[in-house]
Amino acid sequence: LGCSGGPEGGWGRLGCSGGPDWGLWRSGSNLSLLRASYFEISVEGGSWEKQKNSGLNVATGTGSKAWSYNINKLDKQEVRAVLAIARNSSSERIDEQFVEGVTEHYNQSLVFDPEEPRMLYSIREPIVNRIFSTSRHHGFAERS
Known part of the structure; x- marks a missing residue:
């Protein structure tokens, strides 16, 4: 997952731009602040969407049984x-x-093997209006 101010490359086809610093945890990557987050996201080469929400969680199979599971279940x-x-x-x-x-x-x-070449992403509490949209609140992206 690439994001300005954050780690670049190695995160496959889930792209992000315009967000603040990213925290990398064992379960994946999580973008969450006390205020609403703003960023643009593209999944699997799809169109970029302007997002405003309370956070983005990205998990590998290792994290799919932990926090990511509990967010989406x-x-x-x-x-x-x-x-x-x-x-x-x-x-x-x-x-x-x-x-x-x-x-x-x-x-x-929602649970998958850590060796599978994909990641689960979750948009937390999306704000949807004339400017911001969310076509999918969560889903899988292939790791490259």
């Missing part, structure tokens, strides 16, 4: 609420085992 209450909205037109009861299965499947998709 869903709990059963959230999954149940989304499924209830999806089934709003139906009188079917939401099966608790189904909720648990969906929750577990999603959360396990």
